[in-house]
Amino acid sequence: MTMKSEPFVVNVGPQHPSTHGVFRLRLTMDGEKIVDAEMVVGYLHRSMEKLAEGRTYTQNIPFTDRLDYLSAMSNNLAYCMAVEKLAGIDVPERGQFLRVIMAEFQRIANHAMAIASFAMECGVWFTPLMWMFREREKILDLFEMTCGARLTTNYVRIGGVSFDIPPEFMPAARALLKEMPERIAEYEALLMENEIILARSRDVGVLQPDLAIASSASGPVLRGSGVMWDIRKADPYAAYDRLEFDIPVGTCGDCYDRFLVRMEELRQSVRILEQALDMLPDGPASVNVPLALRPPAGEAYARIEAPKGELGFYLVSDGSPHPHRFHIRSPSYINLTPLRDMVVGLTVPDAVITLGSIDIVLGEVDR
Amino acid sequence: MSQLLDGLEIGERIGKRIPEAVVEATPQWVVVHPQKLVEVATYLRDDSELNFRFLSGVTAVDHLDHFEVVYHLQSFSPNHMLTLKTRALDHDNPEVPSLVSVWRGAELQEREAYDLMGVRFAGHPDLRRVFLWEGFPGHPLRKDWLEMPGGLSPGLGRFPRED
Amino acid sequence: MSVELGHYLMVGAILFSIGLYVALAKRNAVGILMGIELMFNAVNLTLISFSRFVSPPTDVSGHVFVVFVITVAAAEAALALALAVVVYRNRETIDIDRINLMRW
């Protein structure tokens, strides 16, 4: 409107149904259009990096569970990889495969949650959420079977994993994998061909590939923009170099592409899991590591393709049992860098969908 | 497999293009002079052979007498990594140039480093605290920050409120 | 006790004069529009009561008139509000005292 209207500030959050936690988005509006967006975070800041400097390397593993509390296994894995790199520890083959299995199950659980909450943002009244929770629940049951915890697993340890899988794990996992393709087809039937979802999410929140790369986006956000980049392929860790899978990439970089990429990653994870369960070798699952590990002075940066993007741990050791510096490169936080460019010019409903398609977890944003 | 580039070799290349930029080079990393940082970063990004288009991470490390800002660079094609560092020698008032103009991805990460470490990034478009609120005493990730100064204890009521 | 034509006409007259006062004295352009609407209503009420009390029951001319008046009033309201918006856009006020575009 050429009408001189007062700029209108809408605070989405810190307590808002669609921010997945305590996240605040200050939107300056001109009528229904967003002219400026500013994110305010820190409501869940626990100063994990400082706390970790006072604890030993092993004691820090539980902290990582609380980062992205929807994918604790991946966080454990990234941290333990960093410590192993720092201390030069080799993990036995079975441990590597168990890590892949757990990480991929965690990816399915996380993407189920991400897709479901994206659909919730689009206004579906809980149906996809509940459907996806059904499978997520079974995956959490598998975790419980293995390590006794469902969310904050603390399962991957320095030098391997904390427990070998119990005998009932294999049949349960195989049964789940057998029904997963059918379930994924159900989700696709419910969501992918839905005209309203198409209308809501296509050409909304477009992230150009150049901007995506320049602003350090990673994970499905980067791949949704059409960038073929996946650390599992680019810098294979654990046992990924022995497994066969494809990388889904989007075409336009809009919300719908990010959603499609996640949807396809569900299928690819099932594929990886089937291979990994078949190839799971015998032998020890972990090596013994002293409780008060003293890595030599130096630094290490290890990264994995966590469900939300590139999760990296940068550790600096001064030879003591505590890390000198413990830095988390958290994908949720860094994926928010292009948020402003994505939402300016949209309306509030589109901004909410865009935020939902980035898939943040506030525990990881604030740390 | 992502290849970690040899810091010595890269340091040599940087030194050829931009003299006096490299302070120290080891096989793991290259340390450049803060004054030349933006120039070096632009070179690393735009050089067709190096092609470091992706800034993976930015963080600062408190080495008790000085601060070190660490940049993890990633190139998609060819697939290789580099650890770039720069040092802010003034421990009380560290300042390095901001790389937001080179990589947009540095924006939030530099804000985080400023908030928690107190490293000022000169030229950053919006250098404010991000996790802690304006008025928080000090920068808690510094090694000399041991507790809340002045007998303060955590809790919002004791601190100046935002705006 | 019964209700006669005169009662309705009195209600109409009072409503009309309230509308007239609003239209004359209010400062806000939207307020003036409200006064005009009130006057329309008063006229309509009078028309309907004449139709009820004076004209024969088969003749609905009064009702038809009211339908026309409502039509025109709706059109008028839409236009007047559009005008108010335009005036506000150009002058940044809809205060009648300060809209003096046509002063000499």
Added chain:
Amino acid sequence: MDDVGSVVAFWMLSVMTLGAAVMVVAVRNLIYAVLFLILSFIGVAGLYLTLSADFVAIAQVLIYAGAVSVLILFAVLLTPRAARDNAETFLQVPGLVLATLVAVTIGAIALVTDWNEATRGAFPETAGAIGEALLDKYVLPFEIASVILLAAMIGAIVLVRED
């Protein structure tokens, strides 16, 4: 119009209509004024019902209470908060005098004139009769009214269109 119900209904509706109209004048907040205006419209619709003009009453509710008032509400909200007062201009006293004079004159004429009250029978069903009258006797005004509506619509759109 002698039965108790009609009399009670007439007095209640009259008081409601006029009271709401007075409140339109009296309240300071323009949004309250609009809401009282709606109440007044509904009162008039009720008066139509006591005059057994059901079609017109429903049309009144539909168009005045449902559409015109909402239009006015939107217009009020499109103006800034400061312009939402309901104050009077310097014409307050002259307006009051003139309005009183008009009321007295009309009232006097209404009471003095012999209106030749022919019939007092209620219409059996007005909707059909109005429809037939509109398409028979009043077909030309009907068409003109529709043209006016079209013109008003186009005019309003052109006026507020941004270009």
Added chain:
Amino acid sequence: MIFLAEWWDLRDLGNPVGKLLELLGDHGPDWLPYAVSAIVGSITIVVFLLVSLLAFAWVERRLLGRMQARLGPNRVGPWGVFQSIADAIKFVTKEAITSRNVDRWMFWAAPVLVAVPVLVVFAVLPFGEGMVLADLNVGVLFVIAVGSVTAIPIFMAGWSSNNKFSLLGAMREVAMLISYELPQVLALLGVVVFAGTMRMNGIVGWQDEHNTWLIFLQPLAVLIYLIAGTVEINRTPTDIAEAESEIVAGYHTEYSGIKFGMFWLTEYFAGFAIAAIIATVYLGGWTLWGLEEWVPGWIIFLAKLYGLFWLFIWMRGTLPRLRIDQLMGFAWKFLLPLALINIFVAGLEVLIWRENDLAAEAVLPGFAIANLVLAGVLIVAWARFLGRARPSWRPARARLVKELGAVVYGQEG
């Protein structure tokens, strides 16, 4: 059949009331039957609505639970049937917060007023033969007029809350109601053209007399009215006025306790009202091709009403929400032209029928088939005409790449 039409004949609940009124008319003042019939009618409608509400608050949650692979309420009473009563108690006993900066009068008036229009709608709807509180001869128009007034209390609620989300929600709701009124009116007009009356009972009688339901003659209008009705009752896919993911809870963000309860129950009442209107106007009301002789008409009517409400629940469990501009565009660009075409065709058909004095049995089936075909063709054609074709270069699924190729990114594919 001597007991028929006696006061114990429950096929028509009007019988006992009629007897009572007769009794009162014989012995009391002449205004007493009017007053008593009004009171009895109102109380019956309110009781019916409240009972339906309590039932459907539970049914909806159980049904949604079933759709969503979970159980739904199952703790309070057998299968959780008392859940809605527990909820009602909770609504009443919870604190009704009035925040400091609200406009107190309007804030309290809005939840009271919001239920009035939907309650009033039921006055003209026949629950059975003669079971109608006020058989207005402009019943169809009345329903629409009253529906349009709903916008006012919602606006009051949103504006008085002094909350941006509330105001946004209220503005959205008002814009939505205004836009969807037009297709609604035009959809109901097709019915009036066929039935030749706006009296609800007359429309039901017409359908009974011609042994057809208007849904067959006006398939397009039913669809349009159903969609427009969904908008009016504020449930997904059109609950954008209280879209919880965008504007928290829209116009009732600031409401709590029983005041929120009023909005909540109004939502249900409006759902019942829309379902009842569709059942009356398009589905033959309390008639079922002769079965009403044996089954009480009001049971047939309620069965249709609840069946339609089930449709709303189903939609809620399945569809995502539209954006406001998409929803408005849908009304103006899709529903309105189709409704205009529909009313034109209906007028033409009635003209052919009446002018040539054709037999209804011969004409109506033909019209039904023609209109069904027309509706299908129109919907598809108009959707094609309006809908941007899906871009062909855009795959329906994510592209899969095996390796990280030399070309890192690009939209060439």
